[in-house]
Amino acid sequence: MSTKVYDCLKQIGEKIIENKDFLTDLDREIGDADHGVNMARGFQAVIEKVDPEDADIGNVLKKTGMTLLSTVGGASGPLYGTAYMEAAKVFAGKTEVGGEDFKAALEAAIAGIQKRGKAVKGEKTMLDALMPATDVFSEKIAGGASLVEALDAACTAAAEGVEFTKTIAATKGRASYLGDRSIGHQDPGATSLTMTLETIRDFLKE
Numbered sequence: 001m002s003t004k005v006y007d008c009l010k011q012i013g014e015k016i017i018e019n020k021d022f023l024t025d026l027d028r029e030i031g032d033a034d035h036g037v038n039m040a041r042g043f044q045a046v047i048e049k050v051d052p053e054d055a056d057i058g059n060v061l062k063k064t065g066m067t068l069l070s071t072v073g074g075a076s077g078p079l080y081g082t083a084y085m086e087a088a089k090v091f092a093g094k095t096e097v098g099g100e101d102f103k104a105a106l107e108a109a110i111a112g113i114q115k116r117g118k119a120v121k122g123e124k125t126m127l128d129a130l131m132p133a134t135d136v137f138s139e140k141i142a143g144g145a146s147l148v149e150a151l152d153a154a155c156t157a158a159a160e161g162v163e164f165t166k167t168i169a170a171t172k173g174r175a176s177y178l179g180d181r182s183i184g185h186q187d188p189g190a191t192s193l194t195m196t197l198e199t200i201r202d203f204l205k206e
């Protein structure tokens with residue numbers, strides 16, 4: 001037996017690993033061709049190191065964040081690691097996921113990413129998927145939507161955010177070295193972030 005939270009993280013990992021080459025190719029266009037490799041290595045370690053029997057969502061997310069922090073490398077390792085560790089605090093001691101907690105976890109993840117990376121919306125980073133997704137998610141929850149309904153809308157907003165990253169120049173991270181030449185390419189981190197949200201949605205739908 002394994003817990004739901006572990007199963008969900010395993011599915012996120014499998015999705016990232018499946019898309020390793022795609023994410024790396026995106027990073028080849030505007031970075032150093034390692035985003036997929038970095039993330040796949042990190043999630044392989046998460047699948048192996050996180051205790052499948054641990055039902056405490058906070059513990060599982062914390063272990064995930066620490067593992068990503070120590071194995072992913074690059075800019076995305078500390079950023080994703082911090083995002084999961086900040087989300088972990090919201091779920092400390094909890095074994096169920098509700099809309100309000102999920103919203104708080106998304107907001108905590110954004111705050112953590114911004115504290116570390118100093119990026120704002122519109123700099124062609126993972127935040128261009130996560131911030132609009134979180135805004136839409138919060139609106140939906142406030143309007144009485146279910147977790148899955150809110151996540152569905154959040155995934156659409158995240159995917160639109162990825163499209164938006166194609167239209168702007170990067171001003172943070174390695175892609176910023178290209179300046180305007182980064183326009184026309186979608187951001188790898190925004191793409192992996194959207195895959196993460198889509199996997200959680202699909203998992204919760206089942």
Ligand SMILES: Nc1ncnc2c1ncn2[C@@H]1O[C@H](COP(=O)(O)OP(=O)(O)O)[C@@H](O)[C@H]1O
Nearest residue numbers: 035074075076117119125126172173188189190
């Ligand atoms: N300061 C930042 N804030 C938020 N996200 C960032 C920042 N810098 C880079 N990123 C994200 O990290 C991704 C690149 O990750 P990765 O290729 O793994 O690391 P590196 O750029 O060090 O090679 C980018 O596509 C972007 O989404």
Ligand SMILES: [Mg+2]
Nearest residue numbers: 031032034035
């Ligand atoms: Mg890279």
